[in-house]
Amino acid sequence: xxxxxxxxxxxxxxxxxxxxxxxxxxxxxxxxxxxxxxxxxxxxxxxxxxxxxxxxxxxxxxxxxxxxxxxxxxxxxxxxxxxxxxxxxxxxxxxxxxxxxxxxxxxxxxxxxxxxxxxxxxxxxxxxxxxxxxxxxxxxxxxxxxxxxxxxxxxxxxxxxxxxxxxxxxxxxxxxxxxxxxxxxxxxxxxxxxxxxxxxxxxxxxxxxxxxxxxxxxxxxxxxxxxxxxxxxxxxxxxxxxxxxxxxxxxxxxxxxxxxxxxxxxxxxxxxxxxxxxxxxxxxxxxxxxxxxxxxxxxxxxxxxxxxxxxxxxxxxxxxxxxxxxxxxxxxxxxxxxxxxxxxxxxxxxxxxxxxxxxxxxxxxxxxxxxxxxxxxxxxxxxxxxxxxxxxxxxxxxxxxxxxxxxxxxxxxxxxxxxxxxxxxxxxxxxxxxxxxxxxxxxxxxxxxxxxxxxxxxxxxxxxxxxxxxxxxxxxxxxxxxxxxxxxxxxxxxxxxxxxxxxxxxxxxxxxxxxx
Numbered sequence: 399x400x401x402x403x404x405x406x407x408x409x410x411x412x413x414x415x416x417x418x419x420x421x422x423x424x425x426x427x428x429x430x431x432x433x434x435x436x437x438x439x440x441x442x443x444x445x446x447x448x449x450x451x452x453x454x455x456x457x458x459x460x461x462x463x464x465x466x467x468x469x470x471x472x473x474x475x476x477x478x479x480x481x482x483x484x485x486x487x488x489x490x491x492x493x494x495x496x497x498x499x500x501x502x503x504x505x506x507x508x509x510x511x512x513x514x515x516x517x518x519x520x521x522x523x524x525x526x527x528x529x530x531x532x533x534x535x536x537x538x539x540x541x542x543x544x545x546x547x548x549x550x551x552x553x554x555x556x557x558x559x560x561x562x563x564x565x566x567x568x569x570x571x572x573x574x575x576x577x578x579x580x581x582x583x584x585x586x587x588x589x590x591x592x593x594x595x596x597x598x599x600x601x602x603x604x605x606x607x608x609x610x611x612x613x614x615x616x617x618x619x620x621x622x623x624x625x626x627x628x629x630x631x632x633x634x635x636x637x638x639x640x641x642x643x644x645x646x647x648x649x650x651x652x653x654x655x656x657x658x659x660x661x662x663x664x665x666x667x668x669x670x671x672x673x674x675x676x677x678x679x680x681x682x683x684x685x686x687x688x689x690x691x692x693x694x695x696x697x698x699x700x701x702x703x704x705x706x707x708x709x710x711x712x713x714x715x716x717x718x719x720x721x722x723x724x725x726x727x728x729x730x731x732x733x734x735x736x737x738x739x740x741x742x743x744x745x746x747x748x749x750x751x752x753x754x755x756x757x758x759x760x761x762x763x764x765x766x767x768x769x770x771x772x773x774x775x776x777x778x779x780x781x782x783x784x785x786x787x788x789x790x791x792x793x794x795x796x797x798x799x800x801x802x803x804x805x806x807x808x809x810x811x812x813x814x815x816x817x818x819x820x821x822x823x824x825x826x827x828x829x830x831x832x833x834x835x836x837x838x839x840x841x842x843x844x845x846x847x848x849x850x851x852x853x854x855x856x857x858x859x860x861x862x863x864x865x866x867x868x869x870x871x872x873x874x875x876x877x878x879x880x881x882x883x884x885x886x887x888x889x890x891x892x893x894x895x896x897x898x899x900x901x902x903x904x905x906x907x908x909x910x911x912x913x914x
Contacts, residue, residue, distance in 0.1 A: 415669070417513040417522055419454065419487065421561055423535045425504040430569075433542075433551040437505055445507075446496050448557035454487035454511050456521050456563040464565040465524060468534065483562055486518035487511050511561065521563065532564035652710040653687055653703065654679050660714075662693040687712050688720065698722070824854055832865045840864075 426437040439445065457466040469482035489511040496509045515522055525531050541555035657677040666672045674692065681688040686700040701717035703710055825848060829841050836844070844861060851857040 415515055417487075417515055417525075419511045419513055421489075421509050421511055421533060421535075422499075422501075423449070423507045423509060423558065423561070424537075425501075425506045427504055428550065432549060433553055435553045435556075439554060439556070440505065440507055441498065442555075445556065445558070448559075449489055449494065449496060449509055450491045452489045452511075452558050453485040453560045454489065454513065454563070455481075455483040455560050456486050456518070457483035458520055458524070459565065462565060462567075463524070464528075464567075465521075465531070465563045467564050467568045468536070468562055486521045486563075487513035489561070525563075528566070532566070532568060534562045534564050536560045536562060648708075649710075650679070650682070652708070653682055653712070656710050656712050657687075657689060664693075691717075821848070821854060825857075828858060828861055832861070835865050835868045 428434045457469040459466045536559045537556045539556045543552045660676040661673045662676045676693045678690045687703045688700050699717045700720050703712040
């Protein structure tokens with residue numbers, strides 16, 4: 399089933415591979431297709447989850463230089479449906495932001511999809527040109543109820559299967575469902591970049607590749623790019639901070655704050671454009687700030703700084719590259735541990751702690767899931783046992799039913815044979831009464847007619863009718879008076895009167911014919 403959409407929102411990302419499309423999929427209440435979806439159904443988890451990885455489809459009609467509709471053809475030979483419309487994008491499993499918006503008293507399900515700019519150039523051109531592309535959401539209805547009075551289909555359960563872009567000449571089904579071309583908001587961009595940057599910085603702590611490659615100059619004592627001479631830090635942090643009338647922590651915080659204000663644009667592991675911090679503080683003295691320039695291949699640099707009041711100003715335009723020369727460690731003296739050593743030790747300690755915590759959580763999760771899996775296995779085995787017992791009971795019941803059916807069949811055969819024998823006996827008795835009036839050939843022919851009568855009484859009437867015709871014929875042949883046939887009287891002795899009274903009209907008629 400298809401629900402059409404009248405509009406879209408397209409967001410051109412800095413990553414030129416994709417265009418972000420905001421889709422208004424479906425709304426609650428009655429739509430133009432004479433079907434209705436309640437808010438509870440629209441907001442069910444099954445419906446929300448079904449949108450994941452759904453394709454965005456389109457078919458371009460070259461003559462119209464516009465989209466078609468749900469284009470497909472049926473191959474009678476293979477008995478398959480061939481879809482002409484092709485995927486031009488997808489609604490991803492992550493970052494699809496499935497949510498709801500209220501428009502004109504209706505609640506719309508809204509989701510983000512991505513168009514492949516390289517593989518769908520013609521489609522993107524049409525979208526950008528028209529600025530008002532209709533869309534049709536494709537669904538599978540799993541449960542529904544049709545109202546014969548209102549002629550409205552009430553959809554109780556459904557799933558999304560895809561979204562198709564429609565041309566201008568095709569009508570839509572969803573009321574006011576739309577997608578609109580949208581510019582990338584700097585506010586959203588800054589928020590997204592900040593969140594992603596924070597995540598990347600956190601992951602950087604646990605990424606060996608980042609530490610080994612990007613932070614190479616920070617952890618090494620020398621660099622193959624070294625061109626400047628060594629610089630020595632002559633004073634402790636406390637002495638420098640006192641000179642500036644700040645505590646060492648305050649000065650460190652102020653310098654770090656200034657460094658964090660400088661950003662640069664790069665790409666993350668997913669190829670997306672992100673904004674990150676440019677400088678990372680490694681050390682400082684009374685004259686210079688020492689830092690790592692992430693934008694410039696993570697090189698070690700220094701820049702002079704000064705305080706205006708309590709505010710730090712770093713002169714980055716006067717920055718220079720530096721190197722660190724290895725020197726012997728001095729034991730037993732109150733020497734300041736280098737910031738890099740502290741950073742390395744802190745990083746190692748925090749990494750070990752995080753790894754330990756992650757390992758413990760993993761073991762706990764593993765144990766929990768193993769326990770749940772074991773319970774499920776036991777339940778499955780128990781269910782399998784129960785099913786086997788039920789199947790055995792059904793098998794025995796089928797066997798008992800078959801035995802009863804066999805007994806019924808045998809009993810039916812016995813009853814049928816008994817009835818046939820009884821009927822045959824009645825037929826023989828019937829013919830025995832008229833043995834002198836029916837020849838053997840006639841008897842054979844008349845017996846064959848027995849199957850034509852559902853009851854013996856009907857068959858008996860047929861035989862007697864035949865006999866009657868025979869008697870009438872003989873009476874005519876002997877020129878008997880038919881008026882007197884009903885009152886024939888045989889002058890016998892009085893001792894036979896009782897016997898004569900018991901004789902039927904047919905018996906007396908038959909006897910009279912024989913005597914003549």
